[in-house]
Amino acid sequence: MQTASQIAALFTGPQVHRDVYTSPEIYKLEMQHLFANTWVFVGHDSQTPNKGDYFTTQIGDQHVIQVRHSDGEIHVLYNRCPHKGTKIAIDREGNTGKFFRCPYHAWSFKTDGCLLAIPLKKGYENTGFENTENAKGMTAVGAVQNYRGFVFARLAAEGISFEDYFGDSLSSIDNMVDRSPEGRLEIAGPPLRYMHQCNWKMLVENQTDTCHPMVAHESSAGTAVNIWKEMGNPEPRPPAMEIIAPFMSPYEFFENMGIRTWPNGHGHTGVHHSIHSDYSAIPGYFEALSETHGEERAKEILGENRHNTVYFPNIMIKGPIQQLRNFIPLGPDKTLVESYIYRLVGAPDELLARTAMYNRMINAPTSMVGHDDLEMYERAQEGLMSNGMEWVNVQRLRTEEEDFGEEAVENGTTERQMRNQFDAWVKFMTATMENA
Ligand code: FES
Ligand SMILES: [Fe+2]
Structure with missing residues (x-):
């Protein structure tokens, strides 16, 4: 049994204890506390555009259904029948019409979860059934x-408000949505799904780890760059080269790009520029965006090239390339990654083609680049089981007085955002634990 002070001792500031990645007990506590107390991404509202549309996913280890109710509102329900517990929806997505019907004894529920009907209901008369939770x-x-199409949920009934939890970090979602001439995103097909035999936090940390691309991705991106060089660096570069070459940028590039952190574990790389800054313009896009916003505002929107924004605990978005990655924990050493892409409504199709290409090249199970990272996570997961050293180091560019309650912009190779995540990890893990 862990107490709040024991949990807090697992993050010292410069170091994280290996149990945070390997212990089944800590993992269980994360599911109970961290994923209950934080605002966790569920899905995009364009995944359920019509009344009765639903899709199934997880918040931590909790199976939930995102569904569009008859009044047009999105609801998020536990995927569990109140009778005997049977999972109501097993398809990844579908349309349930006006109600859900349990396949076991046919209890039915409106799409906001309310009980609609029970066959042979008179059997419950005078039993006090109507006073139970099950009857609801x-x-x-x-x-x-x-929020602008992105659906988040907090499992706990009480806790931090959405606005307080995300604060100014919502500017990254704003920038992604503002890139649509109509101010709207639309899901573009199902996500790419990719299983990793490692702890979910390794993937989240990697999103702002700017000292690994030129090393871990040398075998993929480095090879592509070398072949291009042998060909005489012909211009213009095709989109695939525009996407992969920046992974081989030198340390100075990543130092200068900058990292911004916000309270509660959120942060992003690419404050000043990023690996997405130098993509070729798509004909007609700037014109379409200027028509909506005027040229100046359009330039401002497109001038923001944030690289990876982490929304703690477990998603990352890329505004300039309209992508979201959801790191779904399935066990202490098992993580499912879902990589979604979105269409900028009103923008030329070529933009979506580039976005889809990025997803295939970098994040697919068949990706050249994704395997480099997977190899590192799985080696780390195995390596952490070795004795001899109990602590992981996250000390790069750390100062004693750093305060995660303040927004800050620092050198892009700092590990401050990783520390920011662990600071939030302790905060939300212990918020509902004994002796918190
Ligand atoms: S378990 Fe669902 S109706 Fe009985
Ligand atoms: Fe990587």
Whole structure:
């Protein structure tokens, strides 16, 4: 049994204890506390555009359904029948019409979860059934917020508000959505799904790890760059080269790009420029965006080239390339990654083609680049089981007085954002634990 002070001792500031990545007990506590107390990404509202549309996913280890109710609102319900517990929806997505119907004894529920009907209901008369939790129907999660199409939920009924939790970090979602001439994103097909035999936090940390690309991706991106060089560096570079070559940028590039952190574990790389800054313009896009916003505002929107924004605990978005990666924990050493892409409504199709190409090249199970990272995570997961040293180091560019309650912009090779995540990890893990 871990107490709040024991959990807090696992992050010292410069170091993280290996149990945080390997212990089944810590993992269980993460599911109980961290994923219950934080605002976790569920899905995009364009995944359920019509009344009765639903899709199934997980918040931590909790199976949930995102569904569009008859009043047009998105609801997030636990995927569990209030009768005997049977999972209501097993398809990844579909349309359930006006109600869900349990396949076991046909209890049915409105799409906001309320009990609609029970066959042979008179059997419950005079039993006090109406006073039970079961009689209310399917349970909704604690709180739901649809922010510009992105649906987040907090499992706990009480806790930090959506606005306080995300604060100014929402500017990264704003920038991604503002890139649509109509101010709207639309899901573009199912996500690429990729299983990793490692702890989920390794993937989240990697999103702002700027000292690994030129090393870990040398075998893929480095090879591509070398072949291009042998060909005489012909211009213009095709989109695939524009995407992969920046992975081989030198340390100075990543130092100068900058990292911004916000309170509660959120942060992003690419404050000043990023690996997405130098993509070729797509004909007609700037014109379409200028028509909506005027040239100056359009330039401002496109001038923001944030690289990876981490929304703690477990997603990352790339505004300039309209992508979201969801790192779904399945066990202390098992993580499913879902990489979604979005269409900028009103923008030329070539933009979506580049976005899809990026996803295939970098994040697919068949990607050249994704395997480099997977190899590192899985080696780390195995390596951490070795005795001899109990601590992982996250000390790069750390100062004693750093304060994660303040927004900060620092050298892009700092590990401050990783420390920021662990600071938030302790905060939300212990918020509902004994002796917190
Ligand atoms: S378990 Fe769902 S109706 Fe009985
Ligand atoms: Fe990587």
